[in-house]
Amino acid sequence: MANVLIIDDDELFCEMLRSAMEMEGHASSAAHSLADGARLLERDVFDAVFLDVRLPDGNGLDMLPRLRHMASPPEIIIVTAAGDPDGAELAITDGAWDYVEKPASLEQMRFSLDRALRHRNRQTRQLRRPLDTGGIVGASQRLAACLERLAEAAMGDAAVLITGETGTGKELFARALHRNSRRASGPFITLDCAALSRSLLQSELFGYQRGAFTGAMESRAGLIRQAHGGTLFLDEVGELPLAQQKAFLRVLQERRFRPIGSKEEVESDFRLVAATNRNLPGMAERGAFRKDLLFRLQAVELQLPPLRERKEDIRELVTTHAERICRRDGIGAKGFDPEVFEALAAHDWPGNVRELVNVVEGALLLAREEPVVQLEHLPVPLRARMVRHRLAPGAGAAPPGIPAMVGKANATCAAAATAMPGMADQAVQWGLGGFAPGKACMPHPAAPDGPPPCPAEPSPARQPSCGTPQAWKDYRNAALGSVEKGYLHHLLLASEGNITRAARMAGLSRQRLYALLRKHGVMRQWVDDGAPDKK
Structure with a gap:
């Protein structure tokens, strides 16, 4: 039913x-x-x-x-x-x-x-048959659909074309397809079509007999013959020259070929899996790729999504690869500050998973002696993009790591409004409250009749009088610092100075919160002003 x-x-x-x-x-x-x-x-x-x-x-x-x-x-x-x-x-x-x-x-x-x-x-x-996914990491719907398609393709022996941007894991999927197929006990032979010159490609594919050309001191089986009983994986098949495309088409049809210098044909029973980041149908229309070969390659097509379309997998990808890198390099296990994941989610990842893994590896190297990977361990462009994402007009609710604080702000964001156009609206949307000295801030549990003035509020950033890039860069840094400092004041006020509670409310580690407080001198101002300093 x-x-x-x-x-x-x-x-x-x-x-x-x-x-x-x-x-x-x-x-x-x-x-x-x-x-x-x-x-x-x-x-x-x-x-x-x-x-x-x-x-x-x-x-x-x-x-x-x-x-x-x-x-x-x-x-x-x-x-x-x-x-x-x-x-x-x-x-x-x-x-x-x-x-x-x-x-x-x-x-x-x-x-x-x-x-x-x-x-x-x-x-x-x-x-229902268990799928050996190997190093494929993630649980997003887009990735799950690809794995279902892979499971279907593994049941047969038709040629498979895997398409996707650079770094999406095309070879990982090709190997998973081989492991889950009836040819799993056979060889998995890889040919990178972009790495070989045209003169070497034919000898690599078809092999050669001893004495076939100068330097051929002994016979050698080509990759097609080596793949007998297993899978032949052609990586970057869009780089295969037209002359070799015609010769390879006959191999796919007959499963027979003649090594260079040989008088006899050789048979090879292999399954073909190809991968490309290029638009093969478009190349075929321009005459840069044979249409008849394309039809042979794409009996089953598997399209891999870019990382920007499955960002919900980023956290699992980061933690999985971080564990692997830590084991490899002999360093202790690392935690990750929530702001790290916020920064990673704000990036578009043109290099996809490969780029993400490289960023994680660099961050672990910089944080080698620390228990937690912090925002400052990430490359500057990623941190800058996160700040831009936070301050973008219409960004809406606060990103992860900057949760809205208790209650609704009931004061103007004078400092933020002076610091940068549009920042006051964003600050209110994020629940930061007011920043002007003496203005009412966020509701405080110790003052039910109304919140007290913010202690030692930061002064608004002064707009530069000249238009030099450096002056405006300094202005931007001062403006952002002013907003961040005001945010920390409100955070301590709402948590009654309890650092553990403040870190939990902000989604930060205690180490990260202490670093920010030291950076802006906020804790020192609270102590000097007689504000509660509960730890």
């Missing part, structure tokens, strides 16, 4: 289809808008969805990406009276199982659902 959802604004059609589904023994629910359908999808898990295109609150096709990226994506059958070839192609490309035009018979509906459910059951049986 399956659980079926019908999203269609035709109530009569919904009731008719629900009755038919229930007669087949399936449970069914109906929604008459995208919003109602989304609410039902949040509350329950469905095996299949009948989805109309024209709905009162939008186009049903716009819901396809959301359905496809669900933790347990249902099979989708588009049912519409407004069918068109372009819409049908888009629907199937975006993950729909079938596209049915109204009016359609109930028999046709049942047939389409039956096929979709049989496919789903086969897929579920395949995915």
Whole structure:
């Protein structure tokens, strides 16, 4: 029995289809808008969805990406009276199982659902097999979808093309595909197509006989023959020269080739896995890559998401690789200040996971003698981007590591407003309260009738009179320092000077909080002014 959802604004059609589904023994629910359908999808898990295109609150096709990226994506059958070839192609490309035009018979509906459910059951049986993911780290929906696709591809022997930006882990996925396939006991042979010259590529692929050319002192088996019984991985296949593409195409068709200098052909039973960060269809249209070879390579295509589209995996990636690096270098385990993860999440990672691992390795080197990796151990560009993210107009709620404090600020942010345009609004959004001396600050638990003045408030930064870059750079540093110093005053005020409580409220380690207090002299001012200093 399956659980079926019908999203269609035709109530009569919904009731008719629900009755038919229930007669087949399936449970069914109906929604008459995208919003109602989304609410039902949040509350329950469905095996299949009948989805109309024209709905009162939008186009049903716009819901396809959301359905496809669900933790347990249902099979989708588009049912519409407004069918068109372009819409049908888009629907199937975006993950729909079938596209049915109204009016359609109930028999046709049942047939389409039956096929979709049989496919789903086969897929579920395949995915029950434990998957050896090796060094692939993460639990995001985008990554989970790729692993499901990998599990499906591992069940067969078709050629697989892995696409994705540099540093997304294409070779990791290729090795995982090999380990989970029936060829796992065979060799995994790698050829980096970008690392070899054109003159060497043919001899590397096909091998050669002794005396075939000057320097060939003994026969050598090529990589194609070495991959017999296993997997041949062509990395950066977009760099394969056109002349070698034609020769390699015949190998894929016949699984036979002739080594250089040999009179006899050699057989090789291998599975081909290729990877590229280039747009091969675009290259094929320009004549830079053979279309017939492209068709052979992409029997199954696996598209890896960039890190910027799965930032929820950053924390796990950081901790996993940090443990590995610490073991390798013989250093103690490290903790990470919450602000480190905030800075990492604000970066776009053009180099993807490879760039992230390099940053972590550098930070661990700088923090070698310290128990916790702090913000100052990260590269300057990452810290600068985090500050920019914090101060960006419309940034909204406070980023992780700068939680809003107790209550709503009831004073003007005079210092922040003087320091930098727009900073006052952002400070209020983050719950920093007022910074002007003598103004009311945040509610204080010891003063229920109203908060006391902020002790020793910082003076506003003075706007430079000249327009030199250095003057404005100094102005920016002073402005940021003024806001940060005021934030620390409010933090101590709200925590009644209890450092442990203040660190917990701010999401910082005690060491990091002490460093900030020393930097701005805030603790010294509190003691001099007679403010509570509870530790």
